[in-house]
Amino acid sequence: MADTGNRPRSPFLRALAVDDSLPIEPEAVRLWLNDIETPTRWSLRPLLQFLLAMLLHLIWFVKRLPLPQFRAHGLLQRLICAFCTHFVSPHANRLILRHFATESNVLNFLIDNSEELGVEPLTLYPRRIDDMLDASFVKHDQELFRVIEELGPWRPPAAPLSTHAISWRHWRPLEGAVGEAPCKRTQVLDFESAHALFMCLFCLLLTREEYRDAINGFNLDQSIAIRIGQLIGDPSLAEMAYNKHPHYLVGPWNLSQRFLMHGFFTEYLYARLERLRCRG
Template sequence: MASKPSAYLQAIARDNSLPIEQTALDLWLKDLQNPLRWGIRPLLQFVFAILLHLIWFFKRLPLPQFSAHQSLQRLICWFCRHFVSKEANLLILRHYATESNVLNFLAANSPVEDYQPVQLYPKSIDDMRDASFVEHDQQLFRLFAELGAWHHPAKPLPVEQLSWQHWQPVQMADFEFAEKWTQWLDFESAHALFMCLFCLLLTREQYRDAINGFNLDQSIALRIGDLVGNPKLAEMAYNKHPHYLVGPWNLSQRFLMHGFFTEQLYAYLEGVRLSTTTDTA
């Protein structure tokens, strides 16, 4: 029989102060109760954080750079299919969709018309061999470059004028997932295992850009806050100050908080979209 969640977990299960879809919250709360998160994860993060910094130093040496992007992604997909828990895999798939929606909303409501929307909406783990984590980062950087400098609008757009043309609501039934009994690893433990491989199998510039891309969360929130008239959205961003480049220190927490940010901003915007649809029905 499963143990009853602690008093704190019961509290945050009912806390809706920050927007988040119930499905995502349920997945995360179940992942938090994975015994491996509290047993093996601290050891993995300690050991691999040391190894990560050694690899980081090695990659910064004036040596020829190498990248094995496709091999890295195939290995990740194989590992996710066999060893990462259902909850963690679904959270990963949701992250692609939530961030793609947030970026496409920003682009569709920006004054720039010459841009390409983000098309990364994988429905299965195998889809991530093409919709890779590196491609996920590169699409973010590409879109920001295409949108160019941000000109803060004098006033927000009226709700009825907001564009949702590229928006794809996240439907859990759309995800294809074959559960295996070997899938036992929680989200954070899985990330601890892979963060060193990312550093090793990407060029130093690719990896540096990837771990600093989280800091664009603040810029995204500020821009969307301007569009919808809610400056408090920037408070959702844990990762900030994109002009200050950082290394791999505290990477696990920054990675996780980036995931929370996209879930929360997606949930907020989805609420705006649904209220607009209801009002105009």
């Protein structure tokens, strides 16, 4: 079992490192445990989340006023990529890149195994931080909404698909899909501290409707889990979704946890489907 520096991991973290009761890839666990042990997560993060949560709600309030709306997608993406390159830890950056790929795979699985023809598959698989200038976070959200809309009303299959009937046409295994990058001395921020900073930028540089849709899009996790569970005959997938009930729109309260649990959900679902693919 690897240690962080000269300090051994606690018994709970050692247990977490080997517990695969929920489907999750060892690489994702390794990256997450490294992120948990980043010093800023236990020192800087609580203060950042407290202060920036107040700032977020202030921006949210101002954006909801009947004022002219503006957006700056390009500036938003350049700021995020620059911040990730210079200040966010390499393992946190890899978790961010993995999230693009896991969600793209999950949605492509739905597209490939749907009766609805002509839905364009997702191509958002950035390997490096600079790739996110094109495969942006805004596009990531909009592609989710596009796929759900174009798939139309859900028609559950009469019976789960057999192993040989499942299509993996647009599935891209993550092995080697995320590139390594050299670490700078300034790259010390953990995943959650970085997100605390990003969420205010998103609220400021998106229109109020774009931001409202983005933070409520997490609740489609339950819908996706139900659909894929019916396709492969595993209703337990719906229990993996922390974010639920997409018809109930929410504000930015508890956003950090909801975002993090959305990330776990896509990792769980990706790992479950990848195991199924490998067995087939």
